[in-house]
Amino acid sequence: MTAQIELKNIDKHYGAFHALKKVSLSIEKGSFVALVGPSGCGKSTLLRSIAGLETITSGDLHIAGKEMTGVPPRHRDIAMVFQSYALYPHMTVEENLTYSLRLHGVGKAEAKAKAAEVAATTGLSALLSRYPRQLSGGQRQRVAMGRAIIRNPKAFLFDEPLSNLDAALRVQMRKEIRALHDRLGATSVYVTHDQIEAMTMADWVVVMRDGVIEQQGRPLDLYDQPVNRFVAGFIGSPAMNFVDGVISEDGRGVVVGAGDRIPLARQAEPNRKVVAGVRPENLRVAEGAASFHFEVGNVESTGSATYLTSKDGALQLVQTERLGFSVGDRVGLDIDPALVHLFDPQTGARI
Ligand SMILES: Nc1ncnc2c1ncn2[C@@H]1O[C@H](COP(=O)(O)OP(=O)(O)OP(=O)(O)O)[C@@H](O)[C@H]1O
Ligand SMILES: [Mg+2]
Known part of the structure; x- marks a missing residue:
């Protein structure tokens, strides 16, 4: 070339x-x-x-x-x-x-x-x-x-x-x-x-x-x-969600406020402050028990997809199924650990 x-x-x-x-x-x-x-x-x-x-x-x-x-x-x-x-x-x-x-x-x-x-x-x-x-x-x-x-x-x-x-x-x-x-x-x-x-x-x-x-x-x-x-x-639409957190003691998850946890597919440095990034299309409503939750603040349906926004506006979820949630519902989420991105809170660089 x-x-x-x-x-x-x-x-x-x-x-x-x-x-x-x-x-x-x-x-x-x-x-x-x-x-x-x-x-x-x-x-x-x-x-x-x-x-x-x-x-x-x-x-x-x-x-x-x-x-x-x-x-x-x-x-x-x-x-x-x-x-x-x-x-x-x-x-x-x-x-x-x-x-x-x-x-x-x-x-x-x-x-x-x-x-x-x-x-x-x-x-x-x-x-x-x-x-x-x-x-x-x-x-x-x-x-x-x-x-x-x-x-x-x-x-x-x-x-x-x-x-x-x-x-x-x-x-x-x-x-x-x-x-x-x-x-x-x-x-x-x-x-x-x-x-x-x-x-x-x-x-x-x-x-x-x-x-x-x-x-x-x-x-x-x-x-x-x-x-x-x-x-x-x-890159990506809707934009990636960013959540502040701390790597857990075992290094296999990101602990975020309210005791929730975002799982990681690899070992990260325990107790390090991070920003976890998850795309809206990679958040799934959990069938059973969940380690991560959010409170529904807004529900939008386009017919082909449902968009849920959290009450604090910080998180968005997109699913192609029709989801029967209402404002105020507490929803448990499944997150594929392989699709979680980590960034340094200061520099923004990928970890
Ligand atoms: N002739 C000029 N004199 C001084 N500053 C300029 C001049 N032309 C552009 N700039 C500045 O350079 C920067 C880049 O401008 P540019 O037009 O390349 O942006 P852009 O990425 O094309 O933005 P947009 O998406 O709005 O078109 C801007 O901050 C602009 O104000
Ligand atoms: Mg231009």
Whole structure:
């Protein structure tokens, strides 16, 4: 595998503000990489740095093996797709698609042929003579994609391209973008703050916080083995539950308030203070006696699942069965010891 985009120790300062801190990332050719993280963590800054729209303060950036320092955006051979589609309102779909080709001196007939080809790929063939205002949000997004594809770039950079669309259309467009990526054999970097989008679309997920890459890996590896409490809480929906406790004398459980105990599959250091993490989907209502309890504060049923929230709001449980509990019920829970995560209360690091 060769890296199509290689970032080494990238730092970016905006004046005194340190927006990217020693970011290193290798993006393989043909891969679909998602950048996720809370608002302001530096996702767009990283993407814009790759595109050359921001100047990096220090570090190395290579695209297709070439060092990019001083290379202006238009010579990086990269296409960006934004949340606001940035279509030209006074141009038809066809003109929007061919604009950049014409700008680069491609002849009219050739540009037209290319537009037809791209329109077929993106499902726009019947819409070529329409204006952007005559298109739905999803169709506009497809034109933006088409405009990116037509130049056959070395990589696609997406900055929250679906956030203007309604929920159903987003789900559909996710699949379309991923399918298109696969068909074109493209290399894509996709920024989103929606971890579900990241998990479902990407081969490789990069979780950022405050300008730092907290963890990167395959989606399910991040879900199964988060390196710290932040990643554990960010990946997975609903979010992982966190419970403060102390490792028991025998080292095989976490003692939490009220004498409850969360079992562990391995020996931990007795009497150590920890934060135990358990995903809502890994809590089960116990059939018999239970070592861990919670008091129901809220019951929500979606039909396919029941969500129980504890009275103090700290814990959530999801089960696909319909559960006949009411507010105030005390519920015993089974916890699979193999699915309990432990974190250091101070550093948040996985134990
Ligand atoms: N031109 C600028 N001058 C100063 N600070 C900036 C500039 N652009 C961005 N920042 C700061 O850098 C940080 C990262 O911004 P960035 O746009 O990369 O965040 P983001 O992860 O894309 O967030 P969001 O999810 O809200 O889009 C933010 O704290 C932002 O305020
Ligand atoms: Mg952003």
